[in-house]
Amino acid sequence: MAADGEKQQGHRAGIYKQKNKEHKHGKHRTKGEIERENKGRVSVITLTKKQRKELRKMDRRHKANQLRRNKKDQVLTEKRRLGSRDGPPHLVAVVSLHAGADAGAVTKLLRGDGAGGVVHQEQCVDTGILLFDVKFLHWFLVSAADMHSLLDVAKIADSLVFVLDSAEAWDAYGDYCLSCLFAQGLPSHALVCQGVADLPVKKRVESRRALSKITEVRFPDARLFPLDTEQDATLLLRHLGAQRQRKLGFRSRRSHLLAQQVTFTPNSPAEGAAGGATGLGTLRVSGYVRGRPLRVDRLVHISGHGDFQLSQIDAPPDPLPLHLTPARPAKPGKEGDVDMMDGGEGEAPVRVLMKADPSCRESLQAEAEVDPMDGEQTWPTETELLEAEEARKNKRVMKVPKGTSDYQATWIVDEEEENGDVDEESSDDDDDDDVPSSLRYDDHMDEEAEEEGLKVYREARSHEMFPDEVDTPLDVAARIRFQRYRGLKSFRSSPWDPMENLPLNYSRIFQFQSYERTRRRILAEAAAEEDGAMDGWYVTLHVVDVPVSVMESVQSGRPLVLVSLLPHEQKMSVMHVLVHRHPSNTEPIKSKEELVFHCGFRRFRASPIFSQHTSADKHKMERFLRPDAPTVVSVYAPITFPPAGVLLFKQRSDGIQDLVATGSLLSCDPQRVVLKRIVLSGHPFKINRRSAVVRYMFFNRDDIMWFKPVELRTKWGRRGHIKEALGTHGHMKCVFDNQLRSQDTVLMNLYKRVYPRWTYDPYVPPTLPWVKKEVTVDVSDLDME
Numbered sequence: 001m002a003a004d005g006e007k008q009q010g011h012r013a014g015i016y017k018q019k020n021k022e023h024k025h026g027k028h029r030t031k032g033e034i035e036r037e038n039k040g041r042v043s044v045i046t047l048t049k050k051q052r053k054e055l056r057k058m059d060r061r062h063k064a065n066q067l068r069r070n071k072k073d074q075v076l077t078e079k080r081r082l083g084s085r086d087g088p089p090h091l092v093a094v095v096s097l098h099a100g101a102d103a104g105a106v107t108k109l110l111r112g113d114g115a116g117g118v119v120h121q122e123q124c125v126d127t128g129i130l131l132f133d134v135k136f137l138h139w140f141l142v143s144a145a146d147m148h149s150l151l152d153v154a155k156i157a158d159s160l161v162f163v164l165d166s167a168e169a170w171d172a173y174g175d176y177c178l179s180c181l182f183a184q185g186l187p188s189h190a191l192v193c194q195g196v197a198d199l200p201v202k203k204r205v206e207s208r209r210a211l212s213k214i215t216e217v218r219f220p221d222a223r224l225f226p227l228d229t230e231q232d233a234t235l236l237l238r239h240l241g242a243q244r245q246r247k248l249g250f251r252s253r254r255s256h257l258l259a260q261q262v263t264f265t266p267n268s269p270a271e272g273a274a275g276g277a278t279g280l281g282t283l284r285v286s287g288y289v290r291g292r293p294l295r296v297d298r299l300v301h302i303s304g305h306g307d308f309q310l311s312q313i314d315a316p317p318d319p320l321p322l323h324l325t326p327a328r329p330a331k332p333g334k335e336g337d338v339d340m341m342d343g344g345e346g347e348a349p350v351r352v353l354m355k356a357d358p359s360c361r362e363s364l365q366a367e368a369e370v371d372p373m374d375g376e377q378t379w380p381t382e383t384e385l386l387e388a389e390e391a392r393k394n395k396r397v398m399k400v401p402k403g404t405s406d407y408q409a410t411w412i413v414d415e416e417e418e419n420g421d422v423d424e425e426s427s428d429d430d431d432d433d434d435v436p437s438s439l440r441y442d443d444h445m446d447e448e449a450e451e452e453g454l455k456v457y458r459e460a461r462s463h464e465m466f467p468d469e470v471d472t473p474l475d476v477a478a479r480i481r482f483q484r485y486r487g488l489k490s491f492r493s494s495p496w497d498p499m500e501n502l503p504l505n506y507s508r509i510f511q512f513q514s515y516e517r518t519r520r521r522i523l524a525e526a527a528a529e530e531d532g533a534m535d536g537w538y539v540t541l542h543v544v545d546v547p548v549s550v551m552e553s554v555q556s557g558r559p560l561v562l563v564s565l566l567p568h569e570q571k572m573s574v575m576h577v578l579v580h581r582h583p584s585n586t587e588p589i590k591s592k593e594e595l596v597f598h599c600g601f602r603r604f605r606a607s608p609i610f611s612q613h614t615s616a617d618k619h620k621m622e623r624f625l626r627p628d629a630p631t632v633v634s635v636y637a638p639i640t641f642p643p644a645g646v647l648l649f650k651q652r653s654d655g656i657q658d659l660v661a662t663g664s665l666l667s668c669d670p671q672r673v674v675l676k677r678i679v680l681s682g683h684p685f686k687i688n689r690r691s692a693v694v695r696y697m698f699f700n701r702d703d704i705m706w707f708k709p710v711e712l713r714t715k716w717g718r719r720g721h722i723k724e725a726l727g728t729h730g731h732m733k734c735v736f737d738n739q740l741r742s743q744d745t746v747l748m749n750l751y752k753r754v755y756p757r758w759t760y761d762p763y764v765p766p767t768l769p770w771v772k773k774e775v776t777v778d779v780s781d782l783d784m785e
Helices: 001-017 031-035 044-049 055-079 103-110 149-156 172-184 201-215 230-242 272-276 380-394 440-443 448-458 515-528 547-557 701-706
Strands: 092-095 129-136 138-143 161-162 189-191 224-226 256-258 260-265 280-289 300-302 306-315 339-341 350-355 538-547 559-564 572-581 593-599 602-607 607-612 618-622 631-638 645-651 656-668 673-687 691-694 712-713 719-726 731-736 744-753 757-761
Touching: 001 538, 092 103, 092 149, 092 230, 103 161, 103 230, 149 172, 149 256, 149 559, 149 602, 172 448, 172 645, 189 230, 201 224, 224 230, 260 547, 280 547, 280 572, 300 538, 339 731, 538 547, 572 593, 572 645, 593 631, 593 656, 602 631, 631 656, 701 719, 712 731
Parallel strands: 092 138, 092 161, 161 189, 189 224, 618 673
Antiparallel strands: 129 138, 256 280, 256 559, 260 280, 280 538, 300 306, 300 559, 306 350, 306 538, 339 350, 572 631, 572 656, 593 602, 593 645, 602 757, 607 618, 607 631, 645 656, 673 691, 673 744, 691 731, 712 719, 712 744, 719 731
């Protein structure tokens, strides 16, 4: 019975027992089972979008390995080509970072016969370049005399050899050079020091350890090489030839050349009457092409001198053959040469690789053609006159200050005029009882006390003024002094037309519809080009209409660097650079002050303006280069496609140039609105609950009426507007959102758009020996206006 009872109880419980739906397969399927079941089936996505077919795990792994292997092979190929028969010589720049370091001794050791070197000094007398062969590799050694030459050489050098002092590593000038090189872009480098072998054996390890501790601040992972013997020189050359080459973006996308031989031929009178008179001529520059292929129809830029055109490219014999045999002749260039030119006496004929086609050659036009009649208006037709008359009848009438444009009127509030303001003009000369009370305000004013109070007020606030605060002049009406300024309801959201009232210089510049899209297209086309003189070819460039000053610069011992420009890079526009103030410079740098720019391969002088770096459509101008925040520098300059490092120098009165800021190229956008702000201040004279009488902001009635639509704010956060003018001496009644305090200050913000100065000059004079200068500035003496 008990068993039957339990069975019956279980049967009753089973009626109410929860039953879950069983999985149709009984268990979860594994990935392998799903693949076996779907074997031979093709999904709809695969059928409709074959290009998005998913790879299996092993296929993706094999593809990643293949890409990695191809990239590694490409890097190894580029490394092996450098200095070999198929590539340009390995260009090494020797830089001394200390006055006690001897760069000449390092150069002598590197080219010594004990290291297996064969020197070809006859090829480098004019340009200061030392050529030699070591272990079947070509090597260039070059040094620079001044800072600009050092930066030019570092832009194209494959390796830099920094010569350190055995005790102090580098001095102040060496640290200055490193700051400039790091900001521009540092190629592959090595650190060497001399004099370690002269120390006692027990002190060598300690000396190297102390020197490594100093250098790890700038070079955390760099190896320090002693250089006292020819064996040390061999080890250093082996390291330079095997180390990984750093790519600099601004030079890997353009072809460039370091001049090895330079000749100058003045233009004959037949080639142009002006050519001989102005000292122009043809510059023949020989050297090895580096980077991208060099095309004859592209413009070339000579650093520090400007942009020029090429007439032809020759292929002279290579001055550094590597054990030439009949099976391995010197590279003559590429097939399809145009013709042959007779060489000099005892010289072999020179092949002409390519000649420029005048119809395909890039133009030197840097500025747009300005048509003075472009802004003239033709006589309107009868239909246009009828439409204008109809629009005038239906147009809403607003009272705005005289001379205000339609766009400026959009931020003016359309309010009803006060009853007493209607008869202001007609009541100024009457003394009867109909004179408004606002004009009878002058009857109770003491003008001498007013002037004395203004003097005391300005003296008391001379050290408390805001950076943009200016005093309203007493001898000039504010509506005339600040006629180019306007008020904004909100700096962030109020509209400002970027095409309104543009200066005349904007008719001379070029602008892209989309700068970023054009940049991507130009760089992609440059990467795909395979026409022209290839990397590693020894060529002679014929540069036409070059001033004789270029040859004089070469004869003075400065290196000559030529760079092939990308399309549009010779045209002028408004370039923007994002920079940070260099900590070593403490001298104030004012906006629109002339500075020296190193922008990529370019070097020029210009007067920029500074502004804040924000993502808004309007940007506040900075009067000085700020030391604590990134700053955007806007300047009229030739178009350059980033990436490109930027350095800013300031010329001292003694001829020395100081580094003031470093950064990178940001964009090219002439429509970037930079607004200069000024703040007019007033003093609350009488304070009521919601209103106050304010003085010392303006000094006549007409100025108050002119600036009446502009909103007011106070130092303590109150907001208001001008209600009416009281009297004729600048007192005005203002209404605020809350009661003012007696120590508060009433402010009015006014804005105007500013532009850089057109002072672009591609010629930059050489720098004098650098001397560190301590500058002490009294900020209170600066003219904040």
